[in-house]
Amino acid sequence: MKMVQVHLSEDLVATAQLNPANPSPDAARLLALELFREDKVSLGRAAELCQTPVEAFMEFAGERQVPLHYGSMELEEDRRTMQRIQG
Numbered sequence: 001m002k003m004v005q006v007h008l009s010e011d012l013v014a015t016a017q018l019n020p021a022n023p024s025p026d027a028a029r030l031l032a033l034e035l036f037r038e039d040k041v042s043l044g045r046a047a048e049l050c051q052t053p054v055e056a057f058m059e060f061a062g063e064r065q066v067p068l069h070y071g072s073m074e075l076e077e078d079r080r081t082m083q084r085i086q087g
Helices: 010-015 024-037 043-049 054-063 072-086
Strands: none
Touching: 024 043, 024 054, 043 054, 043 072
16 A cells, blocks of 8 residues: 655644644544445445554544434445455
8 A cells, every 4th residue: 555645734734633643543543434424335345444453433423423324325335345455
């Protein structure tokens, strides 16, 4: 997986309550959550993008009052994602 570097202001890191020593994991989860909230990715894909187990990502979404709109289309997309991951 290729990685990119993003520069965040200290004020943004503090306001978003990211870990100042290593804000990348927290920022990735927030970005993936927003993609999920906007219906751009499924729940499973969002979890995969931020390298978080699905269960942990669901808890993260719940803590932020993001509804888990999970229907048959999302289930099918997650099945394809799991097949791709498992090779």
